Amino acid sequence: MMQWSARRQSSWVQLAGHPGNFHPSEGGEVLKRYNAVENTCLEVLMSDALRQFVPQYYGLASRGEDSYMRLEDLLSGQICPVIMDCKMGVRTFLEEELMKARHNPSLRSDMYQKMVKVDPSAPSEKEHAQKAVTKQRYMQWRDNVSSTSTLGFRIEGITTENGKVLRDFKMTQTSAQVAEALLSFTNKQPSILEAYLSRLSALHEALKESEFFRTHEIIGSSLLFIHDRTSRANIWMIDFGKTLPVPSGLHLGHDIPWTEGNREDGYLIGLTTLTSMVTKALEQSQG
Numbered sequence: 371m372m373q374w375s376a377r378r379q380s381s382w383v384q385l386a387g388h389p390g391n392f393h394p395s396e397g398g399e400v401l402k403r404y405n406a407v408e409n410t411c412l413e414v415l416m417s418d419a420l421r422q423f424v425p426q427y428y429g430l431a432s433r434g435e436d437s438y439m440r441l442e443d444l445l446s447g448q449i450c451p452v453i454m455d456c457k458m459g460v461r462t463f464l465e466e467e468l469m470k471a472r473h474n475p476s477l478r479s480d481m482y483q484k485m486v487k488v489d490p491s492a493p494s495e496k497e498h499a500q501k502a503v504t505k506q507r508y509m510q511w512r513d514n515v516s517s518t519s520t521l522g523f524r525i526e527g528i529t530t531e532n533g534k535v536l537r538d539f540k541m542t543q544t545s546a547q548v549a550e551a552l553l554s555f556t557n558k559q560p561s562i563l564e565a566y567l568s569r570l571s572a573l574h575e576a577l578k579e580s581e582f583f584r585t586h587e588i589i590g591s592s593l594l595f596i597h598d599r600t601s602r603a604n605i606w607m608i609d610f611g612k613t614l615p616v617p618s619g620l621h622l623g624h625d626i627p628w629t630e631g632n633r634e635d636g637y638l639i640g641l642t643t644l645t646s647m648v649t650k651a652l653e654q655s656q657g
């Protein structure tokens with residue numbers, strides 16, 4: 371039993387989020403802390419055209435006082451998997467969050483600290499003097515210093531083949547920097563890049579068919595790229611904690627710029643950029 375759990379845990383790598391939000395489970399499942407918004411999305415997704423792109427959802431479980439969502443462990447059975455988490459969209463905050471932050475423009479010292487940690491020169495003189503920033507300022511800054519606002523996605527984390535976890539992408543902004551990260555993540559292996567490209571194109575097709583996609587503002591959701599030593603490579607949609615249904619009758623295009631009020635998330639802007647970057651990486655890998 372000890373051996374089993376040690377082996378089971380060794381394949382678990384978490385690239386984003388609070389470590390306490392996940393628990394390993396048995397039978398190729400992982401438990402993610404319950405969140406009503408995400409839970410509703412997962413239920414709907416199980417009978418949507420996107421089902422093949424989402425980890426299987428098996429319902430709820432409780433551990434002590436806490437509730438968890440039972441998800442397919444996408445790393446199960448992989449040996450030394452190499453993973454990348456790409457957070458999709460041209461913004462990573464909800465319109466709702468922006469409105470709340472504006473109505474309550476309290477100064478946040480925790481967000482100032484996070485900002486200074488990434489870039490000591492980011493706060494203005496006034497913000498430095500206050501040792502605090504507003505939440506709105508912080509949310510918009512984060513999207514602007516990464517590739518979120520310009521490319522429609524950003525890299526949250528990458529593991530390397532030797533198990534090292536890289537999370538220092540908060541200021542990875544230009545397409546040259548992102549392309550570099552993609553090349554190193556795939557180690558320029560054409561078979562892996564080809565497999566990713568075909569999965570991205572299948573995802574694009576499924577999104578066109580998806581009722582869920584038409585009717586949801588998808589914020590802070592990621593594409594999880596996973597490959598291992600065999601040329602197996604796959605991409606999954608994860609993290610629906612900030613994915614909200616739009617008012618009935620409103621259909622999002624996902625490919626038009628966001629202006630406040632239109633609820634657009636730019637998901638397809640990111641997917642298109644990502645696809646063309648993987649295509650270029652493949653061309654480069656083939657010399």
Ligand code: ATP
Nearest residue numbers: 383384385386387391425441442443444445455609
């Ligand atoms: P945040 O909102 O800060 O991004 P979160 O708590 O909502 O974090 P997720 O983004 O869903 O968590 O997941 C965090 C990480 O956990 C992912 O980057 C990935 O490495 C891993 N992960 C999540 N779901 C799965 C899964 N079903 N199978 C394998 N790994 C997963």
Ligand code: MG
Nearest residue numbers: 386387592609
């Ligand atoms: Mg996430």
Ligand code: MG
Nearest residue numbers: 590609610611
């Ligand atoms: Mg989340």
